[in-house]
Every structure is written in C-alpha cells, then in structure tokens.
Amino acid sequence: MKTLKVDIRKKCGDFMLVSKLETSSDRFALLGASGSGKTMTLKCIAGIEKPDEGYIAIGDHVLFDSSNKINLPARERKVGYLFQDYALFPNMTAFENINIVCRDEARTKELLKKFNIENCADLKPSKMSGGQCQRVALARMLASDPEVILLDEPFSALDNYMHTIIEREIMDILAEFDGPSVLVSHDRNEVYRMCDTIGVMDNGTLIDVQDKESFFKHPATVASARLTGCKNITAVSKDGFASDWGIKLELPPSSKSICYAGYRAHFFERVEETHKGEPGVFEVEVERVIDDTFSRVIVFRQKGNASESSDSMLTYITGKETSVDDVKFLKVVPEKLMFFEV
Amino acid sequence: MDLSPLWITFKISLVATAIVFVTGLLLAWGVTNLKKGKAVIDAVLSLPLVLPPTVMGFLILISVGTNSFIGKFLDTFGMKLVFTWQGASVAAAVVSFPVMYRGIRGALEQVNPTVVQAGRTLGLSEFKIMRKVMLPMAAPGILASVVLSFARCLGEFGATLMVAGNIPGKTRTMSVAVYTAMQGGDRELAYKWVAIIVAYSLIILVVMNCLPVLRRSHR
Numbered sequence: 001m002k003t004l005k006v007d008i009r010k011k012c013g014d015f016m017l018v019s020k021l022e023t024s025s026d027r028f029a030l031l032g033a034s035g036s037g038k039t040m041t042l043k044c045i046a047g048i049e050k051p052d053e054g055y056i057a058i059g060d061h062v063l064f065d066s067s068n069k070i071n072l073p074a075r076e077r078k079v080g081y082l083f084q085d086y087a088l089f090p091n092m093t094a095f096e097n098i099n100i101v102c103r104d105e106a107r108t109k110e111l112l113k114k115f116n117i118e119n120c121a122d123l124k125p126s127k128m129s130g131g132q133c134q135r136v137a138l139a140r141m142l143a144s145d146p147e148v149i150l151l152d153e154p155f156s157a158l159d160n161y162m163h164t165i166i167e168r169e170i171m172d173i174l175a176e177f178d179g180p181s182v183l184v185s186h187d188r189n190e191v192y193r194m195c196d197t198i199g200v201m202d203n204g205t206l207i208d209v210q211d212k213e214s215f216f217k218h219p220a221t222v223a224s225a226r227l228t229g230c231k232n233i234t235a236v237s238k239d240g241f242a243s244d245w246g247i248k249l250e251l252p253p254s255s256k257s258i259c260y261a262g263y264r265a266h267f268f269e270r271v272e273e274t275h276k277g278e279p280g281v282f283e284v285e286v287e288r289v290i291d292d293t294f295s296r297v298i299v300f301r302q303k304g305n306a307s308e309s310s311d312s313m314l315t316y317i318t319g320k321e322t323s324v325d326d327v328k329f330l331k332v333v334p335e336k337l338m339f340f341e342v
Numbered sequence: 343m344d345l346s347p348l349w350i351t352f353k354i355s356l357v358a359t360a361i362v363f364v365t366g367l368l369l370a371w372g373v374t375n376l377k378k379g380k381a382v383i384d385a386v387l388s389l390p391l392v393l394p395p396t397v398m399g400f401l402i403l404i405s406v407g408t409n410s411f412i413g414k415f416l417d418t419f420g421m422k423l424v425f426t427w428q429g430a431s432v433a434a435a436v437v438s439f440p441v442m443y444r445g446i447r448g449a450l451e452q453v454n455p456t457v458v459q460a461g462r463t464l465g466l467s468e469f470k471i472m473r474k475v476m477l478p479m480a481a482p483g484i485l486a487s488v489v490l491s492f493a494r495c496l497g498e499f500g501a502t503l504m505v506a507g508n509i510p511g512k513t514r515t516m517s518v519a520v521y522t523a524m525q526g527g528d529r530e531l532a533y534k535w536v537a538i539i540v541a542y543s544l545i546i547l548v549v550m551n552c553l554p555v556l557r558r559s560h561r
Binding site: 043046047048073074075076077078079080081083085087088089090091092100101140141143144 | 454456457459460461462463464465466467470474475478479
C-alpha cells in the first residue's frame, strides 16, 4: 500500500501554512474551520499551489522536494482532486468531460454506467443537477487513474438528501480504491462516518492527528475539541475553578498543566437541590430554549456568574420531553470531562 | 460617386483584423500566463490605445519606412509599405491591436480558474486545456473582440493617413474620404460618406448585440 507523505510550509501574507501528515491505506480527514488552510494543503499536494519548502511524495513517487528542486507539474502527479464546485468543463457534455481524460469511449461508457449517469451523457453541466455534476466529476477523476484521491468539501453544494446519497457513493469508491485519500471538511459527523484518521487544521497549522475514535474521546486541544462539536469550554485555574463557567470542578490527580476543560452538551445529568454547591454542579439560570428537530437545546449560565465571556453561556441538549422547569441543577460527570493543556 | 474607398477600407480592415487576431491571441495567452512583469508588458502592448494617432503613424513610418531595417528587408522582395494599402493595414493593425489584445485577455481571464486547475490535475496538457477548454469558454469574448477591432480598423484615420497617404483608388479610405471631401468643399459627398459610416457602424454593433453566441453563457 502506498503512503502519502506531506511535510510542507508555505507563507501567504500573514498566514503561515505548516502541514505535516503521513497516511497509508487509511482514509485521512482534515478537519478545520474555514480559512484554516485545509484546502491550501490539498492544493499543494495536487500541484495547484507551490509550497515554499518541504516534501510531498506518494510511495516512492516524489511530487515535490524543495531541497532537491523537484516540483512536478500538476498533470504528472496522478492526484485525483474533487473540487468543491465540481469544476466540470462547462463547454462539454458529461460524456466529453470524462472522455477527454481517459480517451477511451468504452471506458467512458463504463464509468457513466457505474455512476448511473448514462441519462445525462449528452447533457452539459449547466443542465445537470448538483448530484449528477458531482457524479460526473467523480467519474472523471477516476478516469485519470489517480494514485491518491483528494476530496475538497465534496458535499458543500448539495442538499441534505443528495449529501447522504453521494456520501455513500464516495464511501464505496474509497473502499474500492487502492490508495490513500484525504477528505477536507468542517463537518465532524461526515468526517467520523467517512474516515479512519483525523487531523485538525488550526490557523494554518496541522495539530492533533489521531485515529477517529480516540480523537472524539480525547481531543488534544481546545481547537480540536470545538471542531469535534464540544460546545462547553472553560478556562480552569490551578485550584479547579472554571472561570468561564463560574463553578468549581474536580480535577484529576495529575492536573499540573491543565488550563482548559470541556464538556459535551449531551452529557449533563439533572440532579436534586441537595447537590447544590458540590463541585461540578450548576445552579441553572436559563437564558433561552431552542427547539431543534429532535432535541431541545437549553442555553444556561451559573446563577450569579458575572463573567461576560461567550463561554460563560453553556449548552445542554436534552430530549423534547424535558420541561425547562425541571432543569434546576445540572451535574458534570467527572469521568466525561475533557481537559486540555492548550 | 466613387465607391473605391469602401472596398479599400474593407480590404485594409480584413487584413489588419486577421493580423491582430493571431498576434493578439498569442500575446494575450502569453501575458495571462506570465508570473512577472505583467504590468509593464501589458502597458507597452496597450500603448497604441492612448498614444495620439500621429505619434503612432510617426513611429510606424520610422520602423517600416524605406530607410528602416524592415523597409530594406521588404524591399528585397519588392514590397513597400509606405503609401500602399498594405502599409495602411499595418497602421490599422497597430492601432487596433490593444482592442483585440485586451478583449481576448479579459475573456481568457474570465474563465473559471478552478476549471483550468481541474484540467491540469486530470493530466491534460496546457495546449489541450487551451484548445479544448479555455478557447471555447472564452469564445464569446474573443468574437466580440474581433468585431470591435474590425470596427476600430474601419474607423482608423490618423496613422493610416501618415503611413499610407491619401491616394484616390489606392489608399484613400472612407474616413480619409470624409476629410478630403470637407477640405475640397464637397459637403454633399462628405454627407454621403458620413451616412455610410454611421450606418455600417450601427449595423456592426446591433449584430454584435444580437449574435446568440455572444449572449450564450455556460452557467
């Protein structure tokens, strides 16, 4: 199995991209907020952007090596890149879009059939739906026989229903595909469903690379915790006082370097008034209640907490049957608290 | 009425447009792909747009005149540019070049860059991307540039007069004919030429606005 090795640095204005990753058989995901440098990393791998220095290789196939002055042009890299907006050739039909790449009509027909888009073979992209465009783009990418597949937010332009369908199709393709793949996304659920290893981009730097299970259980930094969807985060002082939340927490024994704590909105436990004042127990002052499709979101703060920070507002997600009047005291389960040093 | 200025003008303009189409397309592509010096090269290529026609005429005369290097070279083939319709074509070409070059460059730069990048990652050569993707996508803009440069050639006056003169039946174009008629006090003839020029100019612009290919969008 071929390994994708990336170790690059690139400066763009005030922004510094520092990306270092190594992935072999697995499906790798780059998770990050918009503008964090995920797409830039993909573009450097594909040869669309040139890093200032570093090294990129697929197996023994060196794509970029600044110390040996190697910089293969994009067309010789054998990197399949699926663009956010499909980037189909607008002047060509679906058939022509694929055929110009593989120059083999039989193969093109086969790909059209495989992706179930024979009915739009003679249509131009402007006449196709988003899902059809994405399928043509996928077929066209496979027609170039790539050694690595890069997916740049492939679902961002699709509606919910099409997202689910195309996502499953891409999962099938990746399962069949014999090589590394990198998915760029800001959606934690999508990343969890589709990939094995997750790396977090934060402000241009790739931090915190872990396999997905441990990544969601123990994100290493506050930034990655937020990207995993952790809604409640606070600064913690040495004595265990959570300054944003306004309550005291029980810290684990080895707590010397802990600076932040996080807690997932689903994990709160409702407790009786008798627990008032214990560490990790909130006296709830409800700020607002938002009804989501299948859950109730209660935004609250510790009663009397004077902190003005946005983290002083906590989120509790519960079932629709829960009445706000029953939410008086909420307890943080110590073993579900996450701690961070940065 | 001697209609020769009409035919001469169209002959000069067709040749000039052909020259400018090829050079404009190549230079527009070249400049689009430039990484350094774009601003300076673009300024030099656009210079005829802002220089007075007399200055352009003067510069052309200096560079293709009988004593110049180009003039001597052409003379060995028995060709002369000064006071010939071929010379007028060169003058019209130089003056209308920026219209073509800037128009085509704009059309090429309008092409969605990610589509071009996609072509590269898919292994297509630069030439193939140019031929199969960029040119077809830029076609409406390119065609519009061709029509506009042709119109610019038809109206060329200053540089043409300086390079090719005003020889009836040989180098007298329509715009020069208007000038000559006014100078000679023949208002009626001047009116006729003005009417013809306004009419075809209008027709060109209307046709340009109506051509379906110019309105077609790929989106």
